[in-house]
Amino acid sequence: MIDEIIALNRHIQKTNDHILSIAQNHFASLSIGFGKSSNDFLPGYIREFKNKQKNISISLSDICSYEQEEQLLSGALDIGFMRQPKSKDLHSIPVSSDEFVLAVAKDLYTVKKINYYLENFNLLMMSNHSKSMINIKTMTLLKGRAHNITNISADIQTIITLILSNAGVAILPKKSILGIYDAIKLIPFEEDTRWDIHMAWNPARTSKSVDLFIEFVQAASGQAGGLFEKV
Known part of the structure; x- marks a missing residue:
């Protein structure tokens, strides 16, 4: 029950942030999950994306892959950087490896x-x-x-x-x-x-902000290997 209440509180907070962000700048905020295997490339992605989309606010959560998958399915997260998701309801692309x-x-x-x-x-x-x-x-x-x-x-x-x-x-x-x-x-x-690190998202729960971020990462990861290091 405690886990369910925590998940519900996160979802309520995300909904409140979403409404406030739309009211202020017509863009939904982004909630992004990541693991420590993303530390070498994700800061660069966030920095470059924020330079292009200054009106989109971003919150980050350092959580493991299986929790990211659960939160992507529930809508508590918009984007996850994680192992390849098991659920067929989620889409993903490989962006790095560890x-x-x-x-x-x-x-x-x-x-x-x-x-x-x-x-x-x-x-x-x-x-x-x-x-x-x-x-x-x-x-x-x-x-x-x-x-x-x-x-x-x-x-x-x-x-x-x-x-x-x-x-x-x-x-x-x-x-x-x-x-x-x-x-x-x-x-x-x-x-x-x-193992591959994927960017994952729920196609049933997208917004303009999510679409813009996915398009940015797809373009960035496809253009050059310099944005992240293959260790």
Whole structure:
């Protein structure tokens, strides 16, 4: 019930913002969801779009992919930057990519062998939610490997702080550690862990502002790879 009430409050707030924005400048506001794998390209998209469409206000929510999908379907979000949505009611296009790596504090780094760290250090994980892409991918990568899981109820930023505190290691999207590569060593897996980041939207819940943003990102992502880095 608490989750439903929170979702309803978000939707009411979005509706109020929508009405106010239309009354003031004839454009609906935009509510955009994103994950940390979008940190390298999304600020540039937002900045350039705002330069072109100064009357459209934008709110951002840092939430995981499965929550973005739920909110896109309910109308609480207009645009999501996330893994490819499962629902056929949503449309999406790939705009970038990321990969999973083992993150180890530079102080603990000795050899470039993933199994060594999994066997000798605590593996920090997000709270165990069956819909979490990070947890699902982590459990897949752990098959056949000795490990010692420490489940914690936290977000990625908390896990990064724990890594920097030498409390353990973690399997994370590479781009989620953007900007602190000097303090954390990233060890790639032998198998392919790459996944696409999509811009997703609900075609049944569009507005002029949503259409303008989709058109902008489609044009920007199709013109040059310089707007985002393929890691």
